Amino acid sequence: MPHERPEPQFKTIIEPFRIKSVEPIRYTTRAQRARALEAAGYNLFRLHASDVLIDLLTDSGTGAMSSEQWAAMMRGDESYAGSRSFDRFEAAVKGITGLKHIFPTHQGRAAERILCGVALKRGDVVPNNTHFDTTRANIEAVGAEALDLPIAEARQPEALHPFKGNLDVPALRALLTSRREQVPLVMLTVTNNSGGGQPVSLANVREVSAVCREFGVPLFLDCCRYAENAYFIKLREPGYAERTPREIAQEMFSYVDGATMSAKKDGMANIGGFLAMNDDVMAQAAQNLLILGEGFPTYGGLAGYDLDALAVGFQEALEEPYLQYRLRSIEYLGERLLQANIPIIQPTGGHAVYIDAGKLLPHLPAREYPAWALSCVLYLEGGVRSVEIGSVMFGRQPDGSERPAPLELVRLAFPRRTYTQSHVDYLAEVLLHVGSLRERVRGLRIVEAPPLLRHFTARLEPVEQSLLA
Numbered sequence: 001m002p003h004e005r006p007e008p009q010f011k012t013i014i015e016p017f018r019i020k021s022v023e024p025i026r027y028t029t030r031a032q033r034a035r036a037l038e039a040a041g042y043n044l045f046r047l048h049a050s051d052v053l054i055d056l057l058t059d060s061g062t063g064a065m066s067s068e069q070w071a072a073m074m075r076g077d078e079s080y081a082g083s084r085s086f087d088r089f090e091a092a093v094k095g096i097t098g099l100k101h102i103f104p105t106h107q108g109r110a111a112e113r114i115l116c117g118v119a120l121k122r123g124d125v126v127p128n129n130t131h132f133d134t135t136r137a138n139i140e141a142v143g144a145e146a147l148d149l150p151i152a153e154a155r156q157p158e159a160l161h162p163f164k165g166n167l168d169v170p171a172l173r174a175l176l177t178s179r180r181e182q183v184p185l186v187m188l189t190v191t192n193n194s195g196g197g198q199p200v201s202l203a204n205v206r207e208v209s210a211v212c213r214e215f216g217v218p219l220f221l222d223c224c225r226y227a228e229n230a231y232f233i234k235l236r237e238p239g240y241a242e243r244t245p246r247e248i249a250q251e252m253f254s255y256v257d258g259a260t261m262s263a264k265k266d267g268m269a270n271i272g273g274f275l276a277m278n279d280d281v282m283a284q285a286a287q288n289l290l291i292l293g294e295g296f297p298t299y300g301g302l303a304g305y306d307l308d309a310l311a312v313g314f315q316e317a318l319e320e321p322y323l324q325y326r327l328r329s330i331e332y333l334g335e336r337l338l339q340a341n342i343p344i345i346q347p348t349g350g351h352a353v354y355i356d357a358g359k360l361l362p363h364l365p366a367r368e369y370p371a372w373a374l375s376c377v378l379y380l381e382g383g384v385r386s387v388e389i390g391s392v393m394f395g396r397q398p399d400g401s402e403r404p405a406p407l408e409l410v411r412l413a414f415p416r417r418t419y420t421q422s423h424v425d426y427l428a429e430v431l432l433h434v435g436s437l438r439e440r441v442r443g444l445r446i447v448e449a450p451p452l453l454r455h456f457t458a459r460l461e462p463v464e465q466s467l468l469a
């Protein structure tokens with residue numbers, strides 16, 4: 001045997017793929033963007049995507065599929081019932097979750113709707129670390145209460161906690177001690193999307209599960225970002241450094257009784273989702289609702305080829321080089337912003353960087369929507385589309401009054417496998433430039449808005465002549 005030299009160690013983390021198909025992005029001038037913004041009523045949701053250079057509106061369904069996924073789509077079996085595509089999809093989901101009944105749905109909220117339809121009634125309470133907005137809406141739609149029980153650190157933007165997505169276990173125990181009959185299920189969202197994409201530790205999943213078992217309440221995982229969460233556990237939780245993301249995900253699912261999934265996230269596809277559970281009686285009821293609203297149980301609102309793309313995607317999401325590249329891209333942008341004193345939610349989460357616009361623009365009161373203003377200026381100056389998570393999105397109360405959101409945030413969400421290092425460098429440059437203009441940024445007022453979910457369609461205008469003084 002010749003003497004083997006040690007493997008050289010290189011520090012640069014590269015995109016673990018090469019590009020096989022490209023989609024041009026279109027440059028616009030600042031003047032063109034100013035016109036587009038005005039025509040869109042200063043609402044980035046109303047822009048034409050072709051007027052956007054880098055689109056970080058959401059990481060949901062916006063990623064790139066792999067050549068293996070496209071190849072799998074050609075194998076799609078479009079049989080109405082019992083297709084081979086379903087068998088592959090089901091095997092992939094069972095291989096990771098170990099759950100017994102797997103129902104495909106067209107996206108995450110369809111799974112939530114079915115779960116709420118079979119498990120909840122008026123007056124019930126469903127705790128979660130933090131409910132995602134569609135989950136909350138589905139729970140409230142059946143007259144139940146969606147209760148957020150995050151740990152205290154989750155509410156502090158700069159608190160450095162490795163698992164800021166954790167659920168407050170003593171608070172859960174207190175709730176179950178006093179109101180057990182009103183709690184038909186407990187949910188846990190990994191990663192905690194609405195809490196900044198922060199991970200949940202396996203220790204927390206285990207503790208939440210133990211409390212649920214003690215009180216006899218089923219635990220459901222909102223597992224949209226199960227792979228990112230598993231990788232955070234590998235990086236941060238003692239005892240897991242040598243385990244694969246797949247093994248960690250399997251352990252995570254071993255503590256739960258069911259799951260809802262938007263496969264537009266860690267399913268690595270453009271559409272899809274599932275509802276999974278162990279309980280046979282609940283599964284029978286869920287199957288009935290699935291047929292009513294989605295389709296036959298072996299396709300559930302998806303084409304056979306979608307199921308095949310997902311069967312591959314669920315595995316690819318757990319590949320370490322991919323997860324390392326993804327989390328590192330986001331962390332890298334966060335580091336560049338912190339160096340330039342642009343305040344963000346720390347530590348950076350799995351799918352997005354959240355800028356604390358309230359802190360960056362202290363001269364703007366909440367009624368002038370600082371985070372909305374910042375997102376408009378990011379587009380105006382650099383062609384970057386982000387999303388406001390602040391008082392336009394959350395400020396209107398059910399009785400029609402206004403109340404400032406707890407935080408004024410701008411979220412930059414990264415589509416999966418879509419942008420490269422140089423895109424991230426460009427983003428950092430745009431953000432630093434906008435940061436240097438911070439004192440000149442002016443607020444907006446709402447001109448017209450619907451009563452519900454107004455951020456999608458509202459029209460606004462600058463309170464002064466323009467967005468920048």
Ligand SMILES: *Cc1c(COP(=O)(O)O)cnc(C)c1O
Nearest residue numbers: 107108109132134193224262264
């Ligand atoms: C996206 C998302 C959902 C809803 O999924 P859709 O596919 O958009 O319907 C539910 N929960 C979380 C945590 C999400 O991120």
